[in-house]
Amino acid sequence: GATIGILGGGQLGRMLAVAAARLGYRVHIYDPDQGAPGAEVARVATHASYGDEQALRAFAQSVQVVTYEFENIPPAALDLIEAVVPIRPNRKALATSRDRLDEKTFLHELGLRTARFAAVDDAEDLAQALTVIGTPSILKTRTMGYDGKGQARILSPEGAEAAFAQIGGRAAILEGFVDFDREVSVIAARGLDGSVAAYDPGENVHEGGILRTTTVPARLSPGMRSDAVLAAARILNALGYVGVLGVEFFVTPRGLLVNEIAPRVHNSGHWTEAGCLIDQFEQHIRAIAGLPLGDGKRHADVVMENLIGHDMDRLPDLLADGAQIHLYGKAETREGRKMGHVNRIRR
Ligand code: ATP
Ligand code: MG
Ligand code: MG
Numbered sequence: 001g002a003t004i005g006i007l008g009g010g011q012l013g014r015m016l017a018v019a020a021a022r023l024g025y026r027v028h029i030y031d032p033d034q035g036a037p038g039a040e041v042a043r044v045a046t047h048a049s050y051g052d053e054q055a056l057r058a059f060a061q062s063v064q065v066v067t068y069e070f071e072n073i074p075p076a077a078l079d080l081i082e083a084v085v086p087i088r089p090n091r092k093a094l095a096t097s098r099d100r101l102d103e104k105t106f107l108h109e110l111g112l113r114t115a116r117f118a119a120v121d122d123a124e125d126l127a128q129a130l131t132v133i134g135t136p137s138i139l140k141t142r143t144m145g146y147d148g149k150g151q152a153r154i155l156s157p158e159g160a161e162a163a164f165a166q167i168g169g170r171a172a173i174l175e176g177f178v179d180f181d182r183e184v185s186v187i188a189a190r191g192l193d194g195s196v197a198a199y200d201p202g203e204n205v206h207e208g209g210i211l212r213t214t215t216v217p218a219r220l221s222p223g224m225r226s227d228a229v230l231a232a233a234r235i236l237n238a239l240g241y242v243g244v245l246g247v248e249f250f251v252t253p254r255g256l257l258v259n260e261i262a263p264r265v266h267n268s269g270h271w272t273e274a275g276c277l278i279d280q281f282e283q284h285i286r287a288i289a290g291l292p293l294g295d296g297k298r299h300a301d302v303v304m305e306n307l308i309g310h311d312m313d314r315l316p317d318l319l320a321d322g323a324q325i326h327l328y329g330k331a332e333t334r335e336g337r338k339m340g341h342v343n344r345i346r347r
Pocket of ligand 1: 115138145146147148149175176177178179183206209210211248259260
């Protein structure tokens with residue numbers, strides 16, 4: 001049997017490992033963290049840093065394909081791995097999505113609409129960008145942000161200095177604030193043979209920058225629904241992508257804007273565990289292993305709710321309530337930490 005390598009053993013790596021095992025693959029996870037949730041379920045977990053060349057080479061040599069659960073992997077580590085074994089999704093997908101400026105530029109060049117944006121390297125750039133983009137606007141670090149971290153709102157030009165300080169004065173992008181009606185996302189996959197399958201768009205509610213719930217079907221006109229799916233397919237094809245991709249959109253009265261893309265399984269796709277025969281995790285493993293994709297068909301209306309921090313106190317009630325439970329096995333409950341999620345069929 002073949003062995004699949006996964007960079008990152010957080011909850012997404014863990015769920016990918018379980019899906020791979022179900023398809024009969026062995027799994028090796030690479031994560032410097034001894035206590036990573038994924039390390040519990042993989043046959044071999046490598047607890048070495050991303051700077052450890054020997055460990056990276058040994059990892060690459062022990063698997064037939066490498067995938068990943070996050071986009072901030074040091075490029076030098078990827079170079080070492082790629083010299084030995086294919087990385088799927090490819091380097092272009094990673095490079096494009098790890099930097100918000102490159103990402104927005106790519107989307108713009110593809111003909112997809114985004115919030116207005118400008119590059120900000122220093123205070124002078126920010127003042128200049130504010131004259132073009134205006135306020136309210138959002139300043140975001142170009143790299144490493146997630147769950148709304150590394151972002152600061154700017155309500156008036158006087159707030160520029162504080163916002164730049166808040167994000168640590170790092171290379172950034174200024175985005176015009178989008179007054180959206182709602183947020184939706186499309187989870188889609190592209191196989192090794194170039195075939196594309198998309199799941200129905202889900203409607204996402206965030207709280208404090210963290211995804212709270214995803215509901216399918218999303219409230220979208222038929223036209224916007226196909227716009228969203230076609231945008232995801234266009235991104236997959238342009239990147240020569242293999243695997244599952246998440247695309248986040250803002251729904252506005254004037255149509256859809258793309259917010260960001262994630263070159264991996266996505267939190268807003270967890271509903272597929274309850275709503276589809278082949279969920280996003282199996283779909284991703286199928287794609288990177290060169291197997292035929294599932295068709296993405298949805299057989300139920302689902303609400304996915306993240307269990308964040310002390311939401312875990314509600315676990316007994318949720319269990320008694322018949323919700324589908326998925327816990328990540330994290331030892332310590334901390335505020336703002338994603339501990340698991342539940343899926344409910346909507347009636
Ligand atoms: P994720 O955890 O989804 O990766 P992230 O930290 O990468 O999040 P974004 O998705 O860019 O950050 O932003 C988080 C949330 O902040 C968005 O889902 C949206 O609610 C809000 N937001 C981001 N950019 C804008 C914008 N330009 N206008 C209005 N709201 C925005
Ligand atoms: Mg993001
Ligand atoms: Mg996001």
